[in-house]
Amino acid sequence: MPEARAEAVFTLDRVCVTYGHGQDKREVLRDVNLSLFPGQRVALYGPNGSGKTTLFRCITGLVRPQRGAICFHGIPLQTEKDFTALRRKVGFVLQQADDQLFFPTVLEDVAFGPLNLGLAPDEARERALNTLADLDLKGFENRLVHQLSGGEKKLVSLAGVLAMRPEALLLDEPTNVLDNAARGRLTEILRGLDTARVVISHDWDFLAQVAGEYLTIEQGRLNRFSPSFAHAHSHAHPLGNEPHGH
Numbered sequence: 001m002p003e004a005r006a007e008a009v010f011t012l013d014r015v016c017v018t019y020g021h022g023q024d025k026r027e028v029l030r031d032v033n034l035s036l037f038p039g040q041r042v043a044l045y046g047p048n049g050s051g052k053t054t055l056f057r058c059i060t061g062l063v064r065p066q067r068g069a070i071c072f073h074g075i076p077l078q079t080e081k082d083f084t085a086l087r088r089k090v091g092f093v094l095q096q097a098d099d100q101l102f103f104p105t106v107l108e109d110v111a112f113g114p115l116n117l118g119l120a121p122d123e124a125r126e127r128a129l130n131t132l133a134d135l136d137l138k139g140f141e142n143r144l145v146h147q148l149s150g151g152e153k154k155l156v157s158l159a160g161v162l163a164m165r166p167e168a169l170l171l172d173e174p175t176n177v178l179d180n181a182a183r184g185r186l187t188e189i190l191r192g193l194d195t196a197r198v199v200i201s202h203d204w205d206f207l208a209q210v211a212g213e214y215l216t217i218e219q220g221r222l223n224r225f226s227p228s229f230a231h232a233h234s235h236a237h238p239l240g241n242e243p244h245g246h
Contacts, residue, residue, distance in 0.1 A: 007073055008035040009168045009196055010059060010090060015068035017051070017058055028054050029065070030220035036168055042198045043211035050217045052200045053095070056170045060092050088117060091161030095172040095200075097153035106132070106148075106156050107141035113164040131163040135189055151182025158189070169197040175206050 017029040028051040036042065046052050057063040059070065061083025070077045072086040094100045103109040107128055114124035132140055135155055148156065154174065161169065171190075175183045183206065190197070190210040201207050207214070215222050 006038050008037050008071075009073065010086065011035040011069075011071040011074070012059065013069045013071070015058060015065045015070065017054055017063060017065050027220050029058065032068070032220070032222050034215075034222060036196050036198060038167065038196050039194055040196045041211045041213065043207040043214045044198055044200045044217065045202065045207070045214065046217035051220055052217055053172055055217065056092060056172055056198075056200070059170060060087055060090065088164065089167045091164060091166035091169050093158055093161055093169065093171045093174060095176055097150070097157040100157040100160065101145045101153060104144060104146075105141065106137070106143045106145060106159075109145060109156060110141075110160045110163050113160055117164060128159075128163050131159045135159050135162070136185065149182075150177045151179055151185075154178060154182065154186065155189075158186070162193075162195075166195060169193075169195050169199075171197060171199045171201075173200055173202070175201060175203045 012032050012034040015029055015032045016027065018025060018027045020026050032055065034055075044052055044055070054063055058065055061070075061077065061080065072082070072089075075082075077083050077086060101109050103112060107125065110128035110131060111121075111124040114127045115121065119127065129138075129141060132138055135158065137152075137155060137159060140152070140156070143152075145153070145156065154177075158174075174186060174190075178186065183203075187206060187209050190199075197211070199207060199211055214225055216225055217223075
């Protein structure tokens with residue numbers, strides 16, 4: 001007999017979210033079905049304003065659907081307490097790192113999640129230090145958050161989420177405003193993680209390296225697709241005028 005598939009970390013069942021009223025009413029998510037299983041790596045693409053971030057906010061209970069159900073390990077979520085349990089295991093890395101970093105120093109910020117999980121201060125500190133070291137951020141613990149570069153802030157916000165040992169990650173435009181070095185480091189980190197994930201991005205080269213399945217959202221509906229269409233881009237490098245291949 002074939003091996004049974006593991007239980008989904010979370011599931012959305014025919015979820016509908018509507019914004020506005022009267023003539024301004026707009027259905028942002030329409031009968032959305034989505035399950036994320038352990039180890040699954042999903043890319044999510046869609047035009048600006050198509051509902052991608054709303055989907056993430058819906059999963060984490062920051063937006064409540066008018067219809068449909070959200071389940072965590074098969075259990076329907078209804079109350080704020082229910083969604084708090086999910087947020088402890090599903091890490092949400094926001095598009096703007098400044099919206100996620102609250103404490104003066106890096107160590108305080110990264111240790112905050114483990115402290116909320118109930119770890120003793122010394123345990124939370126050790127976990128934060130280990131997570132920073134895993135992300136090649138050793139020595140950052142006493143750095144002031146407001147003095148970090150955009151790429152450093154993004155990695156620290158990821159460290160704060162990973163320190164909670166999540167079962168799944170939701171990453172909203174993680175390469176936004178990153179330079180090539182920070183983008184490369186983030187790509188390397190995600191490729192080395194087995195954690196299930198859904199990644200929102202318009203960066204196809206990045207998605208191809210950190211995801212294996214692709215979804216698009218259009219007119220409020222999720223669809224699976226394979227991004228095999230041709231595209232063009234410009235680039236420059238030494239001896240670029242000589243015959244070469246890619």
